[in-house]
Amino acid sequence: MDEIEQTEVEQNDVIDVGYTDVPGTMLTDSNAICDFIKKTKVQDVLNWGRKNSLWFMVNAMGCCGVELLATGMAHYDTDRFGIIPRNSPRHADVLIISGYVTKKYLPALKRIWDQMPAPKWVICFGDCAISGGPFYESYSTHQNVDEVFPVDVFVPGCPPRCEALIQGFVELQKKIEAKKDKGTDY
């Protein structure tokens, strides 16, 4: 049994632990309070807060990862948008796929995605992440990553500049403000 299967088994154990036996507790599939809030103006305030604190996961996967790292440096000062690099997926809101996704790497990337707490968004950064780039017909590249992850913003380029990534974040902020993003169920 490899590591990923083991994690899934552990997660299932947590689910099956039987909290329903505890008196006074109740498990529901959906959160009724969240569903109610989504219909009110409170969601606008929540989205205002979310769009201004897009912490991204530092997950440099290919040569675009160098631009990803440079974006988080002091020169571009992304803190003014609330964009802060985080090293743990449990702190992050945005997963940036910054390179070709090989068949071997895809389970690890899915695992990072599962570790991130919702609401969470994905940005495809660079040609390789969007379509495979020069490796689109390779034996090891997983084509069409957007079938696996709910991608909100595509940033083309080989590699894109740091400014392009900041532009992508701004577009993501616009989508969150307009309630058109895929990270939240409306």
Add this chain to the structure above:
Amino acid sequence: MDANSIISSLTGKFPEDIYDADIESDIRVIAKVKPENVVEVCRYLKEDLSFGHLCCEFGADYPDRNEIEVIYVIGSYDHPVVLTMKAILPRDAPEVESVVPVYWNANWYERETYELFGVKYLNHPNLKPLVLPQEMLGEWPLRKDYEGFPNKTARNLV
């Protein structure tokens, strides 16, 4: 030692095993080696000729000649010469002795060549999968007759 003396030393020590030795330029020597005695030749190169640096080891597939070449690129810190040594194996059953006892860094090179070309290394200490995902093992994807490429272009490709 320059390129000429390296070739004469190699062919003098192993007249049976080294053939087609040639000088490509002042700093590149190319030679072919019998796959049975690769380890002895490498040990002689390392211990007596001070070729202490295995730069890389990889394979090449030639389906029309029905051969798989295993190529050793060996450099030296003492002579300004890089030696390219080729061992020619049959394509249906490529087997060659591992050079890990001589050059320890050949360990991962041979694991990768085994996965991508199917060259079986005898007496390798740890011949287990390195780069390929579990479901692709045994497909030898870098051979020329590999068919498993995706036959459609990516949907997002503009």
